[in-house]
C-alpha cells in the first residue's frame with residue numbers, strides 16, 4: 001500500500017508556479033516566432049528605402065554655353081529608385097552666371113509649388129499660379145511666396161557645370 005505524503009496545499013502552489021512558468025515560456029516562444037516571421041518581411045519592405053540614394057552630381061551644361069549675366073533653363077534625366085524599380089525622371093532647373101559664379105535655382109515656387117518662368121526682358125521669375133515674383137537671384141519681390149526659390153549646390157569641373165540634385 002502506498003501513501004501519498006504530499007501536502008495538497010504544496011501541490012496547488014507548485015501547479016501555480018508550473019502554469020506561470022509555462023505561460024512565460026509560451027510567451028517567449030511566440031515572440032521569437034513573430035520576430036522570425038515579421039523581421040524578414042519588414043526588411044524586404046524597407047530595403048528600397050535603405051538603398052535609396054540621397055542625391056548625386058549631374059553634369060547639366062557646358063560652362064562655355066552660359067554667358068555671364070545669363071539665366072538658362074536646363075533639363076536632365078536622372079535614374080532614381082522609385083519603390084522597387086529604377087525609373088528615369090526628368091528635371092529642369094535654372095542656371096544663372098554672375099560675378100560670384102554659377103547659381104542653380106529650382107523652378108518650384110515656394111508658395112504652392114507651381115513652376116516659375118523666367119522673363120529675360122524683366123530679369124525676373126514669375127509664378128503663373130498666383131503671381132509670385134522673384135528676382136534673378138530667386139529672392140521674393142512680391143506676391144504670396146514665403147521664401148526665396150530653393151538652390152542646388154553647383155560646381156564647375158572639366159568645363160562642365162555640375163549640380164547636386166537630391167532625389
Ligand code: FES
Pocket residue numbers: 109110111112113114127128129130131132143144145
Ligand atoms: S504657387 Fe507660386 S505664387 Fe502661388
